[in-house]
Amino acid sequence: MEVFIKATQFLLSLSLLIVLHELGHFIPAKLFKIKVEKFYLFFDYKFSIFKKKFGDTVYGIGWIPLGGYVKISGMIDESMDTEQMSKPPQPWEFRSKPAWQRLIVMLGGVIVNFVLGFGIYIMILFTWGESYLPNESVKDGIWVTDSLGTELGLQTGDKIKTIDGNKIKAFSSLTSEFINGNSFVIERNGQTIKKQIPVDFISKLIEKGKGGFIQPRIPFVIGGFVESSVNKESGLKAKDLILAVNGTPIKYFDEASTLLEEYKNQTISLDVKRKEGEKTISIQLDENGKIGVNLGTLPAEDMERLGYYTLETKKYTFAEAIPAGTAKGYKTLTDYIKQLKKVFNPETGAYKGLGGFISIGSIFPSTWSWQAFWSITAFLSIMLGFMNLLPIPALDGGHVVFTLYEMITGRKPSDKFLEYAQITGFFILMVLLLFANANDVVKLFK
Structure with a gap:
C-alpha cells in the first residue's frame, strides 16, 4: 500500500509538471499562429493509450511515462520529422517565424516551471505556514550519531554556527547545507573553530546509505x-x-x-x-x-514544556507569503545548482548519488500528505525548469542557445546541423537517464 501511495503521488506530480511545461510551449506557439500537431502526456512510441484531435492538434496520452512533448510544425524536436523539414517552409511553421518569437516559444516551458515552483511555495506558506526547529534553539549542541560526523571533525555538544559563512535557519537543513558547503564554523566549549568539509564527503555519505549523521540531542525516554x-x-x-x-x-x-x-x-x-x-x-x-x-520520543509540546527545544511556528498572510515563498524558491534553485556543480566534479563522488525515477518517487511520503506533495512538486518543478535550461541539444536550453546565436550573428544554423545536434543531445540524455536509473537499481539491491 505504501508503494502504491508513493507511486500515485509521483505520477500525479509528474503528469502535472509535464502538462504545464508543455502548455508553456503550446500557448505562445498558438499566439504566434504556429501549427501544433501534437500535445502529449508521456511518449506514444507505436501506439497511444488515448488520443483525440481538436482543430489542428492531436491531444493524447502515451504509454511510456518518461516525459511528454508538443510537436510543433517546422521544428526539429523529439519526433525527428526530417521529411517535413525537407519541404519548403510554410507560413504556419516554427522555422518561418522571427527569432524572437521562436525564443519565446522555447522558453515558455521553463518559465512555467519556475513560476509554478515559486507559486506553489507561496501558496504552501499561505495555507500551512511553516514549523521547524531553529538551529539557534539547539542550545546544548548536536548529537553525532554516525562516524561520518566524527570524520568531519564534529563532536557531540558542538554548536554549528555557520556553513560557508551563512547562518542556518532550520536544524533540519543542516545535512543538505553540509552537502552543498565547503567549510563550516562551530562553537566548542566556548571556542570558535573553523573546519573544511572534505571534498569526498558526499561520496562517503552515499556509501553509508544514510540521510543524516547528526541530530538534536534528545532526552532518554x-x-x-x-x-x-x-x-x-x-x-x-x-x-x-x-x-x-x-x-x-x-x-x-x-x-x-x-x-x-x-x-x-x-x-x-x-x-x-x-x-x-x-x-x-x-x-x-x-x-x-x-x-x-x-x-x-516525547511530543513537541512536551519537549518545549520541559525546556529542551522551542519550535518556531509562523503563519503568513498572502502578502507576507509572496516574498517568503519567493525566497524559499530562490534558495531551492541555488541549492540545486550547487549540487549539480558537485555532481559534475568527479572528486566529490556526488555522481554516485545521481538517481532516476525510483529515487524521485521515493522522496514522496508513504502516507498521503497534500503539504508534502505540493512541497515536493514545487522542488521538482524548479529542478525541471533548470535542467531544461542546460545548453544540451534536445533540451529547451540547447534550442535557446542556437536561437540566441542566430539573433546575435544573424546567421541561422542549417536544418542538417540542428538535426545532428538533436540526435547528439538525445544520445547524451539517454546515457544520463540510463546511468541515473542504473544507480537506482544498484542501490535497490544494496
Whole structure:
C-alpha cells in the first residue's frame, strides 16, 4: 500500500509538471499562429493509450511515462520529422517565424516551471505556514550519531554556527547545507573553530546509505523493552523520562549512554520522571552496559514544556507569503545548482548519488500528505525548469542557445546541423537517464 501511495503521488506530480511545461510551449506557439500537431502526456512510441484531435492538434496520452512533448510544425524536436523539414517552409511553421518569437516559444516551458515552483511555495506558506526547529534553539549542541560526523571533525555538544559563512535557519537543513558547503564554523566549549568539509564527503555519505549523521540531542525516554531484557519487571515503564543514572543527573540520552558503559554487568539506580511523579528504580545492566530498552520520543509540546527545544511556528498572510515563498524558491534553485556543480566534479563522488525515477518517487511520503506533495512538486518543478535550461541539444536550453546565436550573428544554423545536434543531445540524455536509473537499481539491491 505504501508503494502504491508513493507511486500515485509521483505520477500525479509528474503528469502535472509535464502538462504545464508543455502548455508553456503550446500557448505562445498558438499566439504566434504556429501549427501544433501534437500535445502529449508521456511518449506514444507505436501506439497511444488515448488520443483525440481538436482543430489542428492531436491531444493524447502515451504509454511510456518518461516525459511528454508538443510537436510543433517546422521544428526539429523529439519526433525527428526530417521529411517535413525537407519541404519548403510554410507560413504556419516554427522555422518561418522571427527569432524572437521562436525564443519565446522555447522558453515558455521553463518559465512555467519556475513560476509554478515559486507559486506553489507561496501558496504552501499561505495555507500551512511553516514549523521547524531553529538551529539557534539547539542550545546544548548536536548529537553525532554516525562516524561520518566524527570524520568531519564534529563532536557531540558542538554548536554549528555557520556553513560557508551563512547562518542556518532550520536544524533540519543542516545535512543538505553540509552537502552543498565547503567549510563550516562551530562553537566548542566556548571556542570558535573553523573546519573544511572534505571534498569526498558526499561520496562517503552515499556509501553509508544514510540521510543524516547528526541530530538534536534528545532526552532518554523509555520506548519499550526488547525481548531479551532482564529489566521487564524492574518497575520501568514506557514513556519514563530518565533524570539521573546512579545519582548522576543527566539531560540527554548521549550522556546516559556514556555513563551506563561505566557500569557494565552491575546493578544501578535510575531516577525517572512520569505522570505520577519522580521515582528511583534499580535495574541490571548487561555486559555492554545496556538496559534492554528501545529509545522513545516525547511530543513537541512536551519537549518545549520541559525546556529542551522551542519550535518556531509562523503563519503568513498572502502578502507576507509572496516574498517568503519567493525566497524559499530562490534558495531551492541555488541549492540545486550547487549540487549539480558537485555532481559534475568527479572528486566529490556526488555522481554516485545521481538517481532516476525510483529515487524521485521515493522522496514522496508513504502516507498521503497534500503539504508534502505540493512541497515536493514545487522542488521538482524548479529542478525541471533548470535542467531544461542546460545548453544540451534536445533540451529547451540547447534550442535557446542556437536561437540566441542566430539573433546575435544573424546567421541561422542549417536544418542538417540542428538535426545532428538533436540526435547528439538525445544520445547524451539517454546515457544520463540510463546511468541515473542504473544507480537506482544498484542501490535497490544494496
